[in-house]
Amino acid sequence: MLVVFGLGPILWLAKAAITPTQDTLRTPMAIFPNGVAWDNLVQAWTTIHLDVQFMNTIWVALGSWIVQIIVATTAGYALSVLKPAYGRVLNGLVLGTLFVPAVVLLVPLYLTILDVPFIGISLQNTFWAVWLPAGANAFNILLVKRFFDNLPAEIFEAARTDGAGPFRLFWAIVLPLSRPILGVVSVFAIIAAWKDYLWPKLVLSLPEVQPLSVRLPQLQQTIDLGVYLAALAISTIIPIILFVFFQNLFLRSAGLGGAVKG
């Protein structure tokens, strides 16, 4: 019963993506009464240029992922291993943002994107407008810092005695050791980027730069239903493939989301 409830909609979407529009409208629950329309998928990809949105989504996800990894590893390393005197203050300021919901930032962050302080340029309709704010993720830093805190201190000391400077220590010791936690951060980063709607909708107003999630609701009124459902199916394929391949990582991360202790 629960399995049907959980999987039914996804299977139905897979079916409807290749069902002729008239069949889906008249008898939505019949299985291919009048044959299969593979053409839906082709049309969605070429005629309505879902390929552009598809690539945009991938760029948005990749860029957010890279920015988040860079910020989380360097900051986690500096705060956990290098420990400058002002580190505790910074750590507090970062963790403090965990208490500030994204809602508060909606308007001021939007205005910041329109006119970035010190630089004075507008990032609107560039992917940077999504990438950079994605990096300001305190949860990532918390995860990575804790992971580094739990690495045995002897490793660092041994490396320092061997004359490794902070950069070598980071590149040759800390990064290779942090693969498990980087996997978790990566899953969070890519999934979040693929799912996000409101923020990219605000800062990416031109169709050429919009990811799938922003574009799909606009397509609804203008295109043939069969093609539209095919477009929905196409948008779901990559996350599902990623999930099938990295199942354990996903499920571990999901468990972690609830188990993180303050």
Place this chain on the structure above:
Amino acid sequence: MTALDRPVAATPRARRRRTPLTWFRGGGLANLLFLLPMLIVFGLFSWYPIVRAVIMSFQKTNMVQAATWVGLDNFVKVLHDPLFYTAVHNTAWFAVLALIFGYPVPLIAAVMMSEVRRSRGMFSALAYLPVVVPPVVAVLLWKFFYDASPTGVFNTILGWVGLGPYPWIQDATWAMPSIVLEATWAAAGGTVIIYLAALTAVAPELYDAAEVDGASIWRKIWHVTLPQLRGILLITLILQVIGTSQVFLEPFLFTDGGPANSTVTVLQLIYRYGFQNSLGGNYGAATALSVMLALFLALLSFVYFRLTRRWSQN
């Protein structure tokens, strides 16, 4: 927080006098370089906007003329907006419905799945699958399912057993429950995984003892499982309230607040103030409402952190 705390300062000389040179030799520059990405990103896109949000909530500004201080005017204006109370009411209603639908379902599913010893991995993967579907796709798909005509997907299915057709999201009374039903479908898998992880921590001896005493599955759940899960249940409860207070996507895409404002939520009202205003963005009102919501949520997350801390110490 004195210079003595610095673990990097290897030589005693560096401790005695801090000059730019000793700072540099002690790794001060390297520290700063590693912190730079975080400082830039958080400074520009987190700390600065947070401060700006608080300032803007006390200002009147249209981004053309210079901003003027108006004290609490923005807050007063929001509190006098009848739509504000509608939005709070709707958001609370969404949260309550989400608790009724979405709270017990994952728990029951997780308990049932942990009873099945074999192929549990496959079940948890299947349960998680809807979470992987992008939320926008899920909403648009369910919007089609909710077609009010007799040939709508759900109406067809219910028609087989002689029910309906129902108006679903086109009716002011049923729109919100319909939206919550979809939201539950989309989110339940994540909670199931959290519960499953917690359930594996329950000592099997407790179940064995209960079985020896001849307890039924429901008694086992009531007397063994639930008390053992108390901590995690409380945490998911607070997390869910924090999440549902910020609901935007579902009502925005399903009904855009309609019919008759029956699904306007607080976050949607912020969005309308800020970005859907024909007179240009009313940023003051939008940030004032954001700040109010944030204070409420900060209170909740404070409670959450206290609880998790206490819980993890036990």
